[in-house]
Each structure stands twice: as structure tokens, then as C-alpha cells.
Amino acid sequence: MTDSHGHGGGHGHGHGAPQSFWRAYIFSVDHKVIGIQYLITSLLFLLIGFLMAVLIRYQLSTPAPGDDFNPENLGLIRGMLAGIFGENNMPYGFMAPEFYNQLGAMHGTIMIFLGVVPLGVAAFGNYVLPLQIGADDMAFPRLNMMSYWVYFVGGIVMLASFMAPGGAAQSGWTSYAPLSVAAPAGQTWWLIGMVIIITSSLFGAINFVVTTLNLRAKGMTLGRMPVFVWAQLVTAVLLLIAFPVLEAGALLQLLDRVAGTSFYIPKDMMYGGAVFPAAGGGNPLLWQHLFWFLAHPEVYVLLLPAMGIVAEIIATNTRKPLFGYKELVGSMILIGALSFVVWAHHMFVSGMRTSLANLFVTTTLTISVPSVAILTCLLLSLRGGQIRYNTPMLFALAFLPMFGIGGLTGLPLGFAPTDLYLHDTYYVIGHFHYVVAPGSLVALMGATYYWFPKMFGRRMNETLGKVHFWATVIPMNFIFFPMLIQGMWGMQRRLADPTLQWHNMDVQGWSTVILWGAAVMMLGQIPFLFNFFWSIWNGEKVGENPWDATTLEWACPSPPPHGNFAAPPEVFRGPYEYSVPGHPSDYWPQDEAA
Amino acid sequence: MNAENGYTIGLPPVASSYGSDIDALMLLMHVVMVAIFVIWGVYFVYCLVKYRAKDGERGVYHQAGENASFIPDGIILVFEIWLILAFGIPMWVSIKQQTPPPEESLEIVLVAEQFAWNFQYPGADRKFGRRDVKLVSASNAIGLDATDPAAKDDVVTVNNLHVPMNKPVILRMTSKDVIHDFQVTNFRNKQDILPGQMTMLWFEPTVPGKYEIACAQLCGLGHTKMIGNVFVDSQQDWDKWFQEELEYKTADAGTTGSDEAAVVSRQGSGDEKQETVL
Numbered sequence: 001m002t003d004s005h006g007h008g009g010g011h012g013h014g015h016g017a018p019q020s021f022w023r024a025y026i027f028s029v030d031h032k033v034i035g036i037q038y039l040i041t042s043l044l045f046l047l048i049g050f051l052m053a054v055l056i057r058y059q060l061s062t063p064a065p066g067d068d069f070n071p072e073n074l075g076l077i078r079g080m081l082a083g084i085f086g087e088n089n090m091p092y093g094f095m096a097p098e099f100y101n102q103l104g105a106m107h108g109t110i111m112i113f114l115g116v117v118p119l120g121v122a123a124f125g126n127y128v129l130p131l132q133i134g135a136d137d138m139a140f141p142r143l144n145m146m147s148y149w150v151y152f153v154g155g156i157v158m159l160a161s162f163m164a165p166g167g168a169a170q171s172g173w174t175s176y177a178p179l180s181v182a183a184p185a186g187q188t189w190w191l192i193g194m195v196i197i198i199t200s201s202l203f204g205a206i207n208f209v210v211t212t213l214n215l216r217a218k219g220m221t222l223g224r225m226p227v228f229v230w231a232q233l234v235t236a237v238l239l240l241i242a243f244p245v246l247e248a249g250a251l252l253q254l255l256d257r258v259a260g261t262s263f264y265i266p267k268d269m270m271y272g273g274a275v276f277p278a279a280g281g282g283n284p285l286l287w288q289h290l291f292w293f294l295a296h297p298e299v300y301v302l303l304l305p306a307m308g309i310v311a312e313i314i315a316t317n318t319r320k321p322l323f324g325y326k327e328l329v330g331s332m333i334l335i336g337a338l339s340f341v342v343w344a345h346h347m348f349v350s351g352m353r354t355s356l357a358n359l360f361v362t363t364t365l366t367i368s369v370p371s372v373a374i375l376t377c378l379l380l381s382l383r384g385g386q387i388r389y390n391t392p393m394l395f396a397l398a399f400l401p402m403f404g405i406g407g408l409t410g411l412p413l414g415f416a417p418t419d420l421y422l423h424d425t426y427y428v429i430g431h432f433h434y435v436v437a438p439g440s441l442v443a444l445m446g447a448t449y450y451w452f453p454k455m456f457g458r459r460m461n462e463t464l465g466k467v468h469f470w471a472t473v474i475p476m477n478f479i480f481f482p483m484l485i486q487g488m489w490g491m492q493r494r495l496a497d498p499t500l501q502w503h504n505m506d507v508q509g510w511s512t513v514i515l516w517g518a519a520v521m522m523l524g525q526i527p528f529l530f531n532f533f534w535s536i537w538n539g540e541k542v543g544e545n546p547w548d549a550t551t552l553e554w555a556c557p558s559p560p561p562h563g564n565f566a567a568p569p570e571v572f573r574g575p576y577e578y579s580v581p582g583h584p585s586d587y588w589p590q591d592e593a594a
Numbered sequence: 595m596n597a598e599n600g601y602t603i604g605l606p607p608v609a610s611s612y613g614s615d616i617d618a619l620m621l622l623m624h625v626v627m628v629a630i631f632v633i634w635g636v637y638f639v640y641c642l643v644k645y646r647a648k649d650g651e652r653g654v655y656h657q658a659g660e661n662a663s664f665i666p667d668g669i670i671l672v673f674e675i676w677l678i679l680a681f682g683i684p685m686w687v688s689i690k691q692q693t694p695p696p697e698e699s700l701e702i703v704l705v706a707e708q709f710a711w712n713f714q715y716p717g718a719d720r721k722f723g724r725r726d727v728k729l730v731s732a733s734n735a736i737g738l739d740a741t742d743p744a745a746k747d748d749v750v751t752v753n754n755l756h757v758p759m760n761k762p763v764i765l766r767m768t769s770k771d772v773i774h775d776f777q778v779t780n781f782r783n784k785q786d787i788l789p790g791q792m793t794m795l796w797f798e799p800t801v802p803g804k805y806e807i808a809c810a811q812l813c814g815l816g817h818t819k820m821i822g823n824v825f826v827d828s829q830q831d832w833d834k835w836f837q838e839e840l841e842y843k844t845a846d847a848g849t850t851g852s853d854e855a856a857v858v859s860r861q862g863s864g865d866e867k868q869e870t871v872l
Binding site: 097098172178179182266269270271285320323327350351355357358361365368370373375377386387400405409411415418423424425488489490492495497500501503506509510580 | 604619623631646654655660663675682685687770779783784787806812817819
């Protein structure tokens with residue numbers, strides 16, 4: 001703790017003393033460096049996960065050779081795919097079921113655990129949260145550094161699992177036992193990777209809670225905290241309570257695989273034509289309960305930071321206070337609490353006691369109320385504003401209708417009688433992608449444009465930003481809306497070749513639309529990648545407060561030095577004092593003395 | 595709604611007694627969802643246009659209507675409570691928590707496995723012959739104990755389920771290996787099938803014809819190919835079919851399934867036992 005916490009007053013050696021390259025940029029304990037490390041790593045994982053999805057969509061648009069297939073002339077794309085992934089994984093450029101199942105499981109795992117959560121929580125939370133509460137760093141800087149490096153190792157284990165005999169995990173991102181227990185070695189790697197990633201998340205979560213509760217600047221009462229800080233606090237508590245349950249569940253599954261235990265293996269189970277070599281007596285449903293006890297709060301871990309980001313960007317770019325600060329914060333806390341009693345809505349048809357469904361339908365529909373409240377507050381925040389249409393604001397605004405579709409389509413899924421029909425169809429895939437991709441991920445892209453000037457002292461290019469915005473949000477709808485249509489017709493998820501089932505043929509055409517959407521969206525990310533790296537060195541230089549915002553992260557230099565604030569800031573008012581009557585400018589920063 | 599080109603929108607034709615109730619509920623929900631989205635979206639676009647930044651103007655500092663903003667929350671809550679009480683619990687209880695009277699229904703045992711559906715019909719005695727995992731073999735997929743008197747008039751079919759029309763069918767389901775899921779989209783129902791445990795699904799077919807059974811829970815490499823058929827016939831045709839199956843069974847003791855093609859295809863898609871070592 002000594003070298004990292006010695007400058008607790010903000011005037012230690014952190015400000016001037018030169019650090020070696022390794023200490024400053026690689027094994028740094030500075031929350032801002034760690035935040036940027038998380039940012040770049042998670043963007044990389046998002047890209048990997050996205051490319052996997054494009055491969056999956058390519059497969060699903062033409063799952064099997066047609067009449068015009070000529071093995072001598074595969075064409076450019078199929079020839080390349082067959083060459084890159086090999087004859088075992090993609091014979092003649094068509095995906096083998098084992099490879100399809102690996103990509104399906106790993107796309108989900110990478111996007112959720114290595115992409116969106118680290119981006120929303122670890123990257124922006126790490127960078128922005130200490131600044132917004134006026135702290136000079138996180139409470140435990142070394143633990144923070146460890147959290148990143150443990151996450152990094154977890155990511156490497158996940159990627160390396162593709163090289164395991166039999167390939168990566170292939171039992172879905174949900175890894176339902178007993179299929180996962182009997183699966184090839186990649187599943188063991190997946191479980192070890194999950195334990196490592198969960199450990200990293202727990203390090204981060206405890207750090208966020210302690211930092212928020214203990215390191216706030218003078219005058220920064222709980223009621224003056226920006227909504228983003230509240231969102232991160234609730235998220236950290238969710239992670240802290242929910243993740244240990246999955247960690248325990250994953251360790252039990254690991255024991256089932258490597259130590260011959262039977263936590264999830266029932267008596268007299270057969271596999272591959274013989275009795276499965278385990279004592280039996282376990283229950284496959286136990287895994288589902290442990291998994292969803294984490295994985296439903298996890299949805300809100302994906303969502304709450306995005307809502308916090310949207311609130312910040314909307315307040316800044318409407319030039320007026322947020323509507324219903326208390327309602328927003330209260331709803332977030334309520335969502336956090338309720339998210340622990342809705343998990344079994346994933347299990348209506350799992351074979352759990354059927355009467356339990358009535359309870360979980362009720363809790364699930366109840367949790368929609370605070371979600372509606374949050375959307376209502378954000379929408380009403382626009383009323384009476386002076387809306388500036390810059391790139392971050394476009395992304396924040398797009399979040400509202402996109403998350404709206406995601407939330408609304410949750411209704412027939414959370415309602416047991418209609419879920420009987422829609423469960424495990426593409427309707428589910430469309431629903432949660434609307435929540436996480438056009439929802440959370442779009443908000444996180446907005447956050448990248450919004451806080452980039454703080455991180456690098458330069459702004460990202462607006463024109464490229466707007467091209468990126470339209471080339472992302474429009475194609476996304478061509479990807480995910482057809483999934484709702486296919487699911488409505490009953491096409492199931494996780495099919496390597498849906499055309500083998502004749503009931504899917506009536507909606508198979510939509511897969512072509514989805515592929516085109518994915519292809520355009522892929523091209524649409526090129527301006528972003530270029531803009532991001534180009535702007536780090538060549539973007540327009542900005543001062544400490546380029547958006548004329550009120551919260552504390554804009555009260556220190558861009559980028560802030562190690563230790564952040566020149567002197568400990570003091571807070572005099574709430575976070576969103578825009579257009580205060582009588583005040584000379586249309587924003588009144590939290591730290592500006594009256 | 596052209597089914598030929600693969601761009602159909604909507605729900606597939608319904609073919610079970612409760613299917614139209616579920617469709618009505620789907621319609622109600624989607625009408626409400628679209629209405630909420632449209633009302634909300636119109637106001638959103640109105641705000642985006644009306645409140646765009648104008649030079650020299652400031653935003654509104656004092657907010658009106660903080661209490662009124664709870665009204666939409668309240669309306670949604672009341673609507674949802676009504677949905678739960680009027681449809682949610684009653685429909686769930688009648689479809690999932692209860693079965694039609696077994697004496698007026700056709701009860702069938704379904705033993706799912708990678709990647710096939712085995713149906714055991716109890717015959718006239720309405721009793722299912724004993725199954726034992728030790729008796730499972732290539733020719734006896736469900737491990738039926740032939741010495742059990744109750745097994746004498748049992749018929750086992752693979753991948754083809756024959757049911758009479760307008761009579762409830764109660765499937766008592768279990769799995770030999772991993773989790774599967776019985777789904778027939780036209781019946782608007784599905785249910786996971788677990789190893790070591792029985793689950794239940796009932797339906798009453800209302801339209802004669804052939805429908806596709808598909809596995810809706812990822813169950814391994816052949817998951818996509820785990821398909822079967824439901825044949826819904828008149829009671830007379832069904833009785834005739836069942837009698838033929840019985841005669842076939844007695845004539846050719848030793849094989850259990852009559853669907854030769856299905857048996858062959860199943861043997862071709864067996865999942866190899868995979869190593870579990872690290």
C-alpha cells in the first residue's frame with residue numbers, strides 16, 4: 001500500500017516523480033491507466049466476439065451446400081474459411097456442428113464476461129467513478145491492478161480453450177449440465193476461465209463499493225452523487241452478492257468433470273451408449289438455479305452502468321437538470337434488489353416444480369415497473385431542454401427506443417403461458433440482444449466519445465463519429481428485429497443448420513437480411529477504430545471541461561495527472577445544476593464556490 | 595405472408611386445444627407493446643424536434659410533474675397485475691400444473707436420447723411395462739422388460755408419435771442422457787426432458803395432419819437433427835394403426851421399433867463418448 005497510497009493527499013510523489021514505462025503504463029496502480037487498459041482490452045474482446053457472431057450469421061444464412069455447390073470451386077469467402085479454420089471445423093467453408101456450438105458458447109461468454117461487463121463496469125467505472133466523487137484514486141489501487149491482470153489471464157484462458165482437444169466449450173454460454181459435464185476438455189478450460197474472471201470481478205466490485213462509500217470529497221453527500229456513480233454502486237453490490245454463487249457452481253461442475261463427483265449427474269444416466277461413469281444422485285436443475293441466480297442480476301450488471309451513462313450524457317447535452325433524480329436512483333436500487341428474486345423465469349419449462357412459475361411471473365413483471373420509471377425519467381429529461389446533437393448524445397438518445405424494444409419484448413417472455421411457446425426460440429435472442437447490443441453497447445459507445453477527451457486530452461472526430469453512429473444503429477435493427485420474427489414463428493436458438501427442420505423454412509429467408517445487417521455493421525466499425533486511434537494523437541485538443549458539464553471529472557486537467565485533482569475538491573451542490581436562473585453561465589459545476 | 599419465400603411473419607397454424615388461447619394472449623401483449631412503443635416514440639420524436647438547441651436560449655431549470663411521472667408506472671403495474679390474475683395463473687395451472695383426467699386421455703411415455711425420441715404406448719391395459727437401464731441395447735432403446743406382463747401389449751415407436759384427434763395426450767417424459775426439450779410449434783407448448791426425473795406435457799390435437807417435433811434444448815452435436823413427427827389421425831385410423839403395430843410386434847418379436855428408417859438414421863448420428871480429462 002505504501003507507494004500507491006502515500007500520495008493520499010494528492011501531493012505525493014505521484015505528481016512529479018517520473019515512473020518507469022512498466023510502472024506507468026503496464027503494471028500501473030493508477031485507476032485511470034487501469035481504466036484505459038480495461039477499455040482497450042474489452043474493446044478487443046468485443047471485436048473478437050463480434051467477428052464470431054458474423055461467422056455464425058454467415059453459416060446460418062447458407063447452412064448447407066445448395067444445388068449449385070461445386071467442391072472444386074468454393075469461391076473466395078468459403079475457400080478462405082475452409083483454409084483458415086481447417087477441414088475439421090469448416091469443411092468446404094460450411095461449419096461443422098462442433099465448431100458452431102463452440103462459437104455459439106464462446107460468443108456469448110466473450111461478449112458478456114470479457115466485453116460488455118468489463119467495458120461498462122471496469123473501464124468506465126474505474127476511470128470515471130473516482131473522478132466523479134472527487135477521489136485521488138480507488139480505495140485499493142493494488143487490488144485494482146490485480147483485478148485487471150487476473151481478468152487478462154482469464155481472457156487468455158478463454159481464448160486458448162479453442163486449442164484444447166475437441167475445441168472450446170460447446171454447451172452454450174449457459175453450460176447446462178449434464179451435457180457440459182460430459183463435453184470435451186474445452187469445458188474444463190471454460191470453467192477455470194470463469195473462476196478467474198469472476199475472481200477479478202469480485203476484486204473490482206469490493207473496490208468500487210469501498211471507494212464510493214469512503215473516498216467521496218467533502219460535501220459529496222450520497223444525494224449529490226451523479227447517477228453514474230449510483231449505477232456503479234448498485235452494480236458492484238449485485239456482482240458482490242451474485243457472482244460468488246456462480247463461482248461455487250462452476251467449481252462444483254469442475255469437480256464433476258475432473259474428480260468424478262455427481263453434483264449435477266442423476267442416477268443411471270447414460271451417455272454415448274453406456275452408463276455414465278459417475279455415482280449419480282445429483283440433479284441437473286441445481287446447476288440451472290446456481291447459474292441463473294447469477295445470470296439474471298448479470299443482466300442488470302450489463303444494463304445499469306449504461307443507464308447511468310445515458311443519464312450523464314443527457315443531462316450534459318440537454319442543458320437542464322435530469323428529471324426525477326430521486327426516482328432514477330430509487331428505481332436503480334429497486335431493480336438491484338428485485339433482480340435477485342426473478343432468476344427462475346429462465347426456467348419455466350425446465351422441469352422445476354411448476355407452481356413456482358406463478359411466483360416468478362409476478363416478481364418478473366414487477367421488476368418492469370422500475371425499468372419503466374427509469375425510461376420515463378430519461379425521456380422526460382428531454383422536455384424543456386436545449387438538445388445538442390453531438391456524437392455521444394446521438395448514442396445516448398438511441399439507447400432509449402432500442403432499450404425500449406428490449407424491455408417490451410421481455411414481457412411475453414417473462415409471462416409463463418406465452419413463454420411456453422417462445423422459450424428457447426430466436427425471440428429470446430432478439431430480446432436480450434436488443435437489451436445488450438442496441439441498448440447497453442450503444443450507450444457504452446456514447447460513453448467512449450463522451451469521456452475520450454478526458455482520457456486523452458483530445459476530442460474524437462465528430463463527422464466520423466456520426467458515420468459510425470448511423471452505420472451501427474441502423475444495421476443493428478436489421479440484425480435483431482428479424483430474430484424476433486423468426487422466433488415468433490418458432491425457430492429455435494442454437495441450431496447449426498435450421499434448414500434441417502422443415503418448420504423453420506418459412507422464416508429462413510430472414511437470415512439473409514440478418515447477414516447483410518451484420519456485414520454493414522462490421523464495415524461501420526472501421527470509422528470508429530480509425531477515429532479512436534487517430535484521435536489519441538491527432539484529435540482536436542481540449543481543455544478540462546470540453547462539454548461545459550457540471551460533474552467533478554470535468555474539474556481536473558484532461559488527462560488528469562496521477563492523483564487527479566490539484567487540490568482536494570469540495571462539493572457545494574447537486575450534480576446537474578444546468579441553466580440555473582440568475583447564474584451567469586448555463587452550467588454550475590459541483591465544485592464552484594457560491 | 596408467403597410461406598414459399600422464407601419471409602413469413604406471424605405465428606404458425608395452431609393445432610392444439612389451448613393453442614388459440616395462447617395466440618390470443620400473444621396478440622393482446624403485442625398490441626399493448628406496440629401501443630406503448632408508438633405513444634412513447636411519438637413523444638420522443640416530438641421532444642427531439644421541439645427542444646433542439648437554439649442560440650442564446652437556456653434549458654428549463656424547474657421541473658414540473660414529478661409526481662405525475664408515476665402515472666405510467668402505475669398503469670403498467672395495474673395492467674400487469676390484471677394479466678397475471680386473469681390469464682397468467684389460470685392458464686398456467688390448466689396447462690402445466692394439471693392434466694386432463696388420465697382415464698379420458700392417451701398416456702404415453704417419452705424416453706428421449708441423443709438424438710431420438712422413443713414413444714412407449716401402454717396398450718389396452720393402460721399399464722406401462724417396466725423399463726430398466728440394464729436392459730438398454732441397440733434393439734431395445736428404452737430398456738423395456740419383456741418379461742413384465744404389463745409390457746405385453748406395449749408398443750414402442752421411434753421418432754414418430756401417432757395420436758388420435760380431439761383426445762388429450764399426456765406425455766410422461768424422461769431422458770436417458772442429457773437434457774432435451776419436446777417442442778411442436780403448432781401445439782404452442784414445450785417442456786424440458788430431464789435425466790433421472792419425469793416431466794409432463796399434455797396437449798389435445800385439434801387439426802389432423804403431420805407436425806414436426808424438434809428438440810429445443812441444446813443436446814450435443816446432433817441437436818439440430820433430433821427431429822420427429824406427430825401424426826394426428828381420426829380415432830378409427832389411430833385404432834387401426836395401433837392394431838397393426840401390435841400385430842407387427844408379435845409377428846417379429848425381437849425388434850421393438852417399427853420405423854426402420856428412423857432406427858437406421860439414429861444409429862448413424864450417435865455422439866461419441868468424449869474424454870473429460872483436462
